[in-house]
Every structure is written in structure tokens, then in C-alpha cells.
Amino acid sequence: MNEKNWKYIKKLPQKDQDLIDQIVELKKSRNVLLLAHNYQRESVQLIADILGDSLAMARSAQKEKDAKYILVCGVKFMAETASILNQDKKIIFPEKSSICSMAEYVDAEKIKKYKENNPNVPVILYINSTAESKTQADVVCTSSNAIIIAKAMKKEFNSDKIGFSPDKNLGRYVAEKTGIPTDIIPKEGNCYVHNQYNIEHLNRAKQKLPEGKLLAHPESPKEILDKAHFIGSTSQIIKYTKQHPEIKKIIIGTENGIVDLLSREYPDKTIIPLCEDAICKGMKQITLKSILNALKNLDAGEYRIKVDKWIADKSIDAINKMMELSKTIK
Ligand code: SF4
Incomplete structure (x- = not known):
């Protein structure tokens, strides 16, 4: 956990500070690594050992050796990915109802069918998908690396098109940026x-912040991306904000957890959401209370996520291929 966060924790309501004291104590005594996604509630962001996007979380889960448990504060596919990448580690997921609705759009059968109808066309599966769907993919991607991966897979398969699943907006954006015909x-x-x-x-x-620059996530529709000053994953938006101290007014076109995170880091900037309702209900299911409950019951099994071995063994190749192809992304 980032020690500088204590100054923000001290501004939280006393009941949250009390919960955080207990969480920090248990995390240390039980040797737990806490991974959190950038869309988590601010109180959860503040206690994370690693705070990042899906790619950063997957990389941390894969390389973690010392911790006895990895507690994942995100949506279910993130906990499943951690389980696939670190099969000997105990993966703890504090809130089973925390799911990504996008992941429900596709299943293994749909991908299998597409591949039967389109032999030799690579299927790139967004990491926001179930572990079982990943068993049928040629490679997984995140919003940080989708463009690099699409180009590499087209070349490897010597194919005139790619299949992309399940996000139509990210798939359209990848097609536009790479010029590769893409089936969604x-x-x-x-x-x-x-x-x-x-x-x-x-x-x-723009009425509220006329000079605000729009930084948007590629899961947004084309009409928004066409007006964006910068397009990128959550980590790329954070990095861009850091690298541009001259930009003082920002409109955030992604989940509003990023507004909290950036406003905290850059108090000299005015940062507003593109839409007040851009809140991921799945991500917000996890609370300090649910984390504390999970920490108190680490060995009970109730909060444990373990992907079936046959699914993990079959899906890990597509995830590892992504890791390999996106090595250049910091
Ligand atoms: S913001 Fe959208 S894509 Fe991301 S976890 Fe929530 S529902 Fe899934």
C-alpha cells in the first residue's frame, strides 16, 4: 500500500478509517496482496498494494511469489484471470456479485462457432470475458494493448481479417486504427x-468546463471518440494526465473512479466526468466491509475463486500470448 495515501485516509469518515486500520493489520499478519482496479471506490483504491488496469492486475498476479493470498478488488473475470495465471496461489474475491456485464455477451460456444465458420481467422478476446470463453480464444487483449495485438495476430495468421469479442466499440476502434477488417x-x-x-x-x-479536454476510453462510441483529445485505457489516461502538466481542465470519458483518482493526484487540475452516471455497478459492489469480511475468512472457502484446472490449462495460452505480445507496454 502506498504510504502517502494515509493523508487521504485521514479525511475519510471515522468508521471507514476504523475499518481500514483492521484491514491493514490483517493484510499484514496474513500476508495478503491486495490488487485493485482503477474503477474501485476511492476508499478501496487507497488501501491497494497494486492499483491499476486489467493488464497491470494480471501482470502482478502472474509474478507474485511472496504473498500467501491475493485478494482481488475488481470484477469476477479479474479474479479468474489471477487464478489462471497463478494456479498455486489462493485467490480471494470479496464479493461474488461483482461482475462485468460485458463479459456475459459471449461464451465459449459462440467463439467456437465463429472459428468453425472462419478457419484461419484469429479470434482476439477482450480480457473482459469469462475464463471458459478464454479457452476458445487465440489471444486475449486489454484496452492497453488491443491495437498491438490485432496487428501481430493478423500477421501471424496471414489473414485478411480478425474476429474481435465482445466489445463492439473497442473492436470498431481497433479496426479504424489498424485498417484491419474486423468481425465483432x-x-x-x-x-x-x-x-x-x-x-x-x-x-x-463543455458548458461546465468550456476548455476541458476530453480523455476517453475506447469502449466509448465513435461519436465520442471522434471528439476526444486523447483516447486510451485507464492506465494510459492516467499516464497522459501526468505527462501533460499544462492541461489543467479535463473531462473524463471513462468510469468515474478515474475522476476520484486523478482529482486526488492532481489537485491543481479541474477534472469532471463526461457523465455523472458513468458508474460501474459491478465494481462498486466491493466495500471496505466486504474486504474485511473476506480477510477474516481467508480459509473458509466462501471467498475463494479457483478456476477449474481444465479451463485454466486451456485458457492460459491465450493470456500468456497477450503477455508476450505486449511486453513493450510499460
Ligand atoms: S466498466 Fe464496463 S467493461 Fe468495465 S467492468 Fe464495468 S461493465 Fe465491465
């Missing part, structure tokens, strides 16, 4: 948090 599996897959954005949201945000 299924056509309607999307993230409800980002897919809701429209020009009205942007007009309203």
Missing part, C-alpha cells in the same frame, strides 16, 4: 457504462 462477436457486445455516452453529455460537460 457478437455484434451488440458493449459496456453499458461507456456505451451510454452521447454528444449531449459532451455538450453539457
